[in-house]
Amino acid sequence: MLAYIARRVLLMIPTILGIMLISFVLVQFAPGGPVERIIAQLQGQDSGATSRISGGGGDMAGGGQAPGGGAGDASSSRYRGAQGLDPQFIKQLETQFGFDKPAHERFLKMIWDYARFDFGKSYFRDISVLELIKEKLPVSISLGLWMTLISYAISIPLGIKKAVRDGSTFDVWTSAIVIIGYAIPGFLFAILLIVLFAGGSFWQVFPLRGLTSENWAFMPWYWQIADYFWHLVLPITAMALGAFATSTLLTKNSFLDEIRKQYVLTARMKGLSERQVLYGHVFRNAMLIVIAGFPGAFIGAFFAGALLIETIFSLDGLGLLSFESIVNRDYPVVFANLYIFSLVGLAVNLVSDLTYTWIDPRIDFETREA
Numbered sequence: 001m002l003a004y005i006a007r008r009v010l011l012m013i014p015t016i017l018g019i020m021l022i023s024f025v026l027v028q029f030a031p032g033g034p035v036e037r038i039i040a041q042l043q044g045q046d047s048g049a050t051s052r053i054s055g056g057g058g059d060m061a062g063g064g065q066a067p068g069g070g071a072g073d074a075s076s077s078r079y080r081g082a083q084g085l086d087p088q089f090i091k092q093l094e095t096q097f098g099f100d101k102p103a104h105e106r107f108l109k110m111i112w113d114y115a116r117f118d119f120g121k122s123y124f125r126d127i128s129v130l131e132l133i134k135e136k137l138p139v140s141i142s143l144g145l146w147m148t149l150i151s152y153a154i155s156i157p158l159g160i161k162k163a164v165r166d167g168s169t170f171d172v173w174t175s176a177i178v179i180i181g182y183a184i185p186g187f188l189f190a191i192l193l194i195v196l197f198a199g200g201s202f203w204q205v206f207p208l209r210g211l212t213s214e215n216w217a218f219m220p221w222y223w224q225i226a227d228y229f230w231h232l233v234l235p236i237t238a239m240a241l242g243a244f245a246t247s248t249l250l251t252k253n254s255f256l257d258e259i260r261k262q263y264v265l266t267a268r269m270k271g272l273s274e275r276q277v278l279y280g281h282v283f284r285n286a287m288l289i290v291i292a293g294f295p296g297a298f299i300g301a302f303f304a305g306a307l308l309i310e311t312i313f314s315l316d317g318l319g320l321l322s323f324e325s326i327v328n329r330d331y332p333v334v335f336a337n338l339y340i341f342s343l344v345g346l347a348v349n350l351v352s353d354l355t356y357t358w359i360d361p362r363i364d365f366e367t368r369e370a
Contacts (some may be wrong), residue, residue: 012346019342024107034123034329035093119336129336139211139317147236151243159251182245187308190238206234209314235313254286291355
């Protein structure tokens with residue numbers, strides 16, 4: 001098993017390199033860049049993503065086609081709106097963002113720095129990228145962790161009960177509720193919760209903004225815990241709706257497939273109780289497919305799935321940070337998030353495989369690979 005873990009860890013290196021290289025190449029064709037954003041601000045234009053006159057792609061530190069480093073008007077002519085600005089000023093901007101170096105040098109430097117978890121500084125915020133991520137991390141951890149744990153804690157027992165009582169009135173009604181929950185987008189349900197319970201039109205029961213109250217630091221520790229979970233009720237409920245429905249149906253179908261197999265009938269004929277059959281034989285086989293979906297559910301909730309929820313409930317987490325960084329062409333933040341997301345995703349997949357062997361010791365990845 002140790003050899004298998006070592007191989008998987010070593011395989012993470014080319015995987016990460018491939019992800020970063022593909023992203024590096026793709027953003028060559030993305031319009032706009034930090035230099036153009038500053039030019040647009042100086043010219044009083046929109047500070048969002050702007051396009052380049054030449055079709056060569058976007059500027060970026062660590063990705064994107066750099067200006068060629070030519071002198072005089074050739075440098076300023078590369079940027080829309082740069083006419084009339086001092087070419088030397090444009091060259092200073094290029095040097096500041098690292099665009100005076102060839103693309104391959106920027107990529108190699110980025111990989112070397114990221115291997116040491118040195119992500120540099122944000123282009124447009126006076127803070128290091130690592131500190132910025134640390135600042136936003138508690139929100140994303142809170143949303144992703146609690147949503148995943150709560151949805152699985154409810155959906156697994158419910159899915160098992162639905163499989164045991166397949167076709168009953170309980171199964172039909174709960175299936176209807178689950179399907180309706182799956183069909184409703186999380187952000188629409190979040191708006192409904194705000195209207196009903198956050199002072200929208202009916203009751204003011206839960207807070208609308210932030211992860212804690214303004215006076216949280218002055219509360220006793222037990223009130224701090226209560227206040228923290230009080231703020232999480234609405235966003236976690238909105239996020240867990242879709243994941244809860246998916247994992248419930250997945251658990252039910254997985255258990256139904258196992259219950260109908262011959263070894264279950266044999267176990268019953270030996271005189272084992274229904275509980276012994278269900279949890280002693282069926283459980284570890286049926287849960288494999290449920291566990292296989294855990295990494296995707298966790299990563300989706302932790303990083304990508306919370307963008308709209310963070311926006312609606314004014315929660316400043318990694319999802320909102322990544323979106324704003326892409327729009328503003330803050331490439332150090334964009335690539336640092338991509339690197340961390342990919343690394344965590346690969347690690348969670350490895351943990352998922354190891355969990356397989358814990359639930360069912362008959363699974364041996366090392367022998368299978370051999």
